Amino acid sequence: MxxxxxxxxxxxxxxxxxxxxxxxxxxxxxxxxxxxxxALQCFVRDGIRFDTGFHSVGGLESGGALEKIFRPLGLMELPWERAEADEGFPFLRLSSFSREVSELEREHILEPYLKGIWRLRGGGQTLVDALVSDIRARGGEVLLRKKVTSIERGVVSCQDGSSFSGTIVSDIHPLTTFGLCRDHVRPSYLRMLRSRADSPGIFSVYIKLKPGAVEWHSGSIFLDGRLMIHFGDPDSEGRAISMSLLSSEIRDGEECIRLAYKRFSSLEGAVEKYWTSSPSTWERYTGTPCGSAYGAAGFISPRTPVAGLYLSGQNIGLHGVLGVSMSALATCREILGNEAIEKMFGL
Ligand SMILES: Cc1cc2nc3c(=O)[nH]c(=O)nc-3n(C[C@H](O)[C@H](O)[C@H](O)COP(=O)(O)OP(=O)(O)OC[C@H]3O[C@@H](n4cnc5c(N)ncnc54)[C@H](O)[C@@H]3O)c2cc1C
Known part of the structure; x- marks a missing residue:
């Protein structure tokens, strides 16, 4: 139990x-x-580690929105590095990667970004590993290969026949959550969930570079409103060894690489090998409907009409590391109450 x-x-x-x-x-x-x-997991190909859904984040300056959440959790001890300002940000990012930007997104995601941008050495996996270790160190468990297939009266059942009971927090898409839930849910709530549009999915090209052939950049580059270019950690001599190209409209690796030549002419002849992922890859790995990159639009309460079932993650509010952290705080506030959150975070 x-x-x-x-x-x-x-x-x-x-x-x-x-x-x-x-x-x-x-x-x-x-x-x-x-x-x-x-979406924060990394993968390794040919000895090179590639990030998937994390490149940089804002809000980590002293007193910043993310710093206030991460410091009490010990996450400011991770190897965060200040990055150069992104080229072409924010205007291209708004038009090419996000759905229409709300005032809250502008205030909580874009403005912190403009104050400063951080990368994390080791990529999103560094953050993930720290959180998994923290949960385990406090007597909790993180179990893999546990696909949840139903939720009913506080009991969560998995494909392998195991089941677990307690207060439930679902980090998966609310529509998927209620697709699994066998408890009665009022139809108007489900209609509201169905009315929320999902953001588009992203096509990514992961490139292994010939070392030193392309100049390394710590910040991301937004090109022609159609392509984001991001470099992975450099090698020990500070040379670029990998880059990722991301697009919400181009669905062809060669086309993305050709477009990137416009900014990096040295890329021609520097691509040793590349791999791609599409929105269906995301759907397969994370279960996110249509491989939506930034989740569903609009805000919903972490509290649901089903007693003891709460929601969290990018699909209840803001996306990204900062947005999801704010959602996690909102979910835990519902479960623990204001006082406990104020004590832990002073927020
Ligand atoms: C290409 C791309 C680039 C991005 N770049 C950035 C960036 O530079 N900076 C930034 O801040 N943000 C970025 N983001 C956004 C950020 O990655 C996401 O907002 C965030 O990681 C979402 O976290 P989450 O916990 O809400 O959802 P997810 O990461 O989708 O987690 C949901 C988890 O639930 C699991 N799951 C699903 N169904 C089940 C089931 N039935 N049973 C058990 N487990 C299940 C999934 O496998 C997954 O592990 C990017 C996203 C994408 C796609």
């Missing part, structure tokens, strides 16, 4: 797990995949 059962070991699920474990709850996180992290 656990106090809290978290569905999904994406950033939202892991942050909720860590905060709730720190408040003394017995936490179990169930992840369908073979590794934790969801």
């Amino acid at each position: 656990s106090d809290i059962v978290v569905i999904g070991a994406g950033l939202g699920g892991l942050l909720c797990g860590s905060i709730l474990a720190r408040s003394g709850r017995k936490v179990i996180v169930l992840e369908q995949g073979i590794q934790s992290g969801g």
Whole structure:
């Protein structure tokens, strides 16, 4: 018997797990995949580590929105590095990567970004590994290959026949959550969930470079409103060894690479090998409907009409590391109450 059962070991699920474990709850996180992290996971090809859904974040300056959440959780100890300002940001990012930007997104995601941008050495996986270790160190568990297939009266059942009970936090898309839920849910709530549009998915090209052939950049570059270019960690001599190209409209690796030549002419002849992923790859790995990159539009409460079932993650509010962290705080506030969150975060 656990106090809290978290569905999904994406950033939202892991942050909720860590905060709730720190408040003394017995936490179990169930992840369908073979590794934790969801959109923050990294993969290795030909000895090179590639990030998937994390490149940089804002809000980590002293007193910044993310720093206020990460410092009490010990996450400011991670190897964050200040990056150069992004080229072409924010205007191209708004038009090419996001759905229409709300005032809250502008205030909580874009403005912190303009104050400063941070990368994380080791990529999103560094953050994921720290959160998994924190949950385990506090007596919690993060179990992999646990695909949740149903939720009913506080019991979460998995494909392998195991089941877990407790207060439930779902880090997966609300429509998927209620597709699994067998408890009665009023139709108007489900209609409201169905009315929320999902943001588009992203096509990515992961490139292994010939070392030193292309100049390394710490910040991201937004090109022609159609392509984001990001470099992975450099080698020990500071040379670029990998880059990722991301587009919400181009669906062809060669076309993305040709477009990137416009900014990096040295890229021609410097591509040793490349791999691609499409929105369907994302859907397969994270279960996100249509591989939506930034989740569903609009804000909904972490509290649901089903007693003991809460939501978190990018699909209930803001996306990205900062947005998902704010959602995790909102979810934990519903479960623990204001006082506990104020004590832990001063917020
Ligand atoms: C290409 C791309 C680039 C991005 N770049 C940035 C960036 O530079 N900076 C930034 O801040 N943000 C970025 N983001 C956004 C950021 O990655 C996401 O907002 C965030 O990681 C979402 O976390 P989450 O916990 O809400 O969801 P997810 O990461 O999707 O986690 C959900 C988890 O639930 C698991 N799951 C699903 N169904 C089940 C089930 N039935 N049973 C058990 N487990 C299940 C999934 O496997 C997954 O691990 C990017 C996103 C994309 C796609």
